[in-house]
Structures are given as C-alpha cells and as structure tokens.
Amino acid sequence: MNLLLDLWTVVAVITGAFFFFAGTVGLLRFPDSLTRLHALSKADNLGLGLVVLGLLPQMDSVSAGLKLVCIWLLVLLSGATASQWIARTLRHSGSGP
Amino acid sequence: MTAGTLFGLCAAVLIGVGLYGLIVNPHPLRKILAFNVVGSGVFLLFGAIAHRGAGAGMGGDPVPQALLITGIVVAFSATALAVAVLLRLFDETGSVTLSSDPPANAGNDSGGN
C-alpha cells in the first residue's frame, strides 16, 4: 500500500513539474503577452494541483491535507485575479486582439 | 560543503553585489533597493551562522533566529521611512536628485536643496 502511494506521489509530482516546465517554455516562446498569460495560468494552476494531489498521501493528518488543498485554492484565486487584471490592462492599452 | 558554509559564502557575495549597486546607481530608489539587498545578505549570513549552531533537537540556534526576525521587521521600517522621505522630496521639488546643484531645467525655486 505504501509503495502504491509513493508511486502515485512520484508520478503526480513529476507530471506537475512537467506542466510547470511547459508553462515556462510557453512564457519564453509565445509571441505576445496574452498568449503568455494563457500558458502561465493554465500550466501553473494544473501543475500546482497535480503537485498537491501527489503530496496528499504523504501527509500524516487530514487537517494537513486540507491545508494543502486550501493553499492550492488560494493560489488559484490569486492567479485568476492577476490574469484577469493583466489581460484587461493589455486590452485597454491596445496590445490585445 | 555544508548548507551553512554555502549560504554564508552566498551571503558574502550578496553583500558585495548590494554594496556595488548602492555606490553605482544614481537613482535614490535604486540605492534603497541595493541597501535592502545588502540587508538581506547580512541576515542570510547571520542565519547561516545560526544553522551551524544546530543542537539539542533544534535545527538551528534559536537566539540568532529570534534576533533575525527583529532585524527583518526593523529593516522594513527603515525602508518605509526612507521611501517616505524620497516621496516627499519628489512632491516638493519634482525630482529626486540628491545633489546640491540646482536642476538644469529649474523652473521653480520652492523647496529646492
């Protein structure tokens, strides 16, 4: 059982890290700010979610696991707010579509 | 190389980099930023020394770490005061030069140096 949980942790964290990597590649390679924003917010939210899911079996209590999920939800909230705002500013300043 | 030695050397380089920025950058806000880099380097150096004092079941000597918490808070208050002085200088004279010469395009002589 422990081996299975550890395997799940390793797979989920590596997949999450791959999404972070993909987001960074998108940040560096996409042509303009809106597409970069898309890459960052999708990849980072999914990447962080996978890392959190992977770490959940390693927690020793339910409350610690709930705190991890809360952290993920707060990062989702702040990421969504920041992305909305940046996109709105970009559209007003004329560099959007 | 232990973590303490590595981050102690890293802190020494940070202090050097910050000191260079403090002397070379002419804009006062960049000087304040460089000063903060120096400050965080000093805190990191102190923290590396605290980590070397690990023992009695703790990961680091708690006395230097408690002093560091005090230091970080006081450094923030010093930065806030410096930025407030800078912003007041900007509101009064329209530029943030620290030199005593009158500005090249002096249109007003209120405030001034």
Added chain:
Amino acid sequence: MIEVLNFGLAALILGLAVWAIVAREAPAAVVGFIVYGLLLTLVWLQLRGIDVALTEAAIGGGLTGVLLISAAVRLRSTESAFRAQRPAASTRWLAAVLAAAVTGALAICVLALPEPAPTLAPEVLANMAVTEVENPITAVLLAFRAMDTLLEAIVLVFALIGVWSLAPDLAWGGRPGPLQVADPNGMLAYVARVLPPIGIVAGIYIFWIGADHPGGKFQGATILAAMWLLVMMAGLADAPPVSRRWLRWLLVAGPLVFIAIGVVGAVTANAFLAYPQGFAKPLILAIEFALMPTLTLVLGLMLLGAPRRGKSP
C-alpha cells in the same frame, strides 16, 4: 540531492540580486527583488529557520515589495534624468574593487568560523520549561530577550511617527494614501471581499499557533495588515486620518502594556521584564494580545506613507 537543491537556490538568488541591481527600469528591478525575497524564503527553510522564513516571506518579500513597487511607479518620471548621470568608469571600478574586498573579507570569515560551532540551543532548551511555550523562538523573543522585542515595538512606532511627520502642512493629521474609488464590478473589489475573511483567520491562526509551533505575532500581524491594505486599495474602506484618537491609543497600547508588565516584573521579580514564577504564560499572552493591534496598524500605516489628504471624509 539536497546539495544540488542548495546550489541551485544559491545560484538563483545571486542571479536575481544582480538583476535587481542592474535592471534598467525600476519596476523590473523591484519585481526581481520580490522574487528574490520569495526564493530567500526557500533558503531559510533549508537553513531550518521556519519562523524566519515566514517573516521573510511576509515582510521581506511581501510588504517591502509592495512599498518599493508603489514608490517605483510614482517615481517613474524621474528615471530618465538619472540615466544620464551614471558615474564615471573609474568610480565603477573603485566600487567593484571595494565590493570584491568586502566579499572576500566576509568569505574568509565564513570559512574561518570555529568548529564546533558555539550555540545557545541547549541553554534555551534547559530554561524553556519555565515559560510554558513550546516554540523556542517565541520563548527567546518574549522571555529571554523581551527587552529587544519591547525596543523593536517602540522603534516601529517611532518610525511611523517619522513617516507621519513628512506630511505637508495642508495634509497634517489627514488621511494617508490616495483616494480609491471602488469599482463595484471590478476584480479588486471581488478579491477584497473574498480574501480578507480567509486572511484574517489565517493571520490570527499564525499568531495563536506561534506559542507552540512556528509562527508568532509579527507574521500574523503582517497578514492582518495585508488584508486591511487590500480592503483600502480596493476602495471598500478609506484610510483613517492619522489624528484619530482611537488610532493613536491602539498604537501606543502595545508598548505601554509591555512597559507596564516590565515594571510589574521589576517590582515583583527583581528585574525589569522578569516574569514572576507561575505567571509567565499569562503575561506573555497579555503582551502578545496588546502588541497585535499595534503591529497591524503600524505595518499597514507605514506602507501607506505620509498623509496626503485632509481629514474630511
């Protein structure tokens, strides 16, 4: 494996520090500094200083970053005048030599540190039982070096008075910060309604848990101040005029209670800030409760700066 992580972190923070110094635009440099502060939090975790990591993330990365970036945006128009003023090559060479000399001297000191390292950890552990707190850093801050914490609180209030004294005559005793008008459908108003309840719970939790686990009043007060600042920045509440009596009373309440407890200690336990036997935990709690509003208000108001508007609502 940990070595690789440490080397990677050290390389990243050095790179970001250099970026913060040499970046052309001030806002870019400040953003680099904020990321630098957050990576420094990870370094503190590696150095097993969890309370310091919390403080660095909250104050070093968070509050200092907000302070510097708002100043950088306000001072944007002054940057071009300074770009022409870069010092001569000889000054830069001398500065580089000086910086290298300081770095070299400090590196030699780091490599020459005594082995085994002197430490006060066993003595703290031996004397901690009297204070009835389990977090050794809280015990050091509020029992063994309580004088440092008292003077720090007083220094913070003095710094705030210094910031307030920079108000122009017309705005003396008025409200700090610009007038924010709330856009009721805007993103900021939405976040300022959703986040503060969570933030207040988190801040009070971190304050309360600091007695036995990493945390404490500085970190908790920073989170509460950040929530207050968020509500003010969204325009949902206005900054109070700094001449309000309740504000000034709350600000001095913390240091006054601290000094009063110190005097009680001088009378009953033979030394200023000594705690009489058996009363350590309640007195520590009283000091922390009195300091929380002081710290929250000081940290929030110092970020807002000197008053710029009059007292009228």
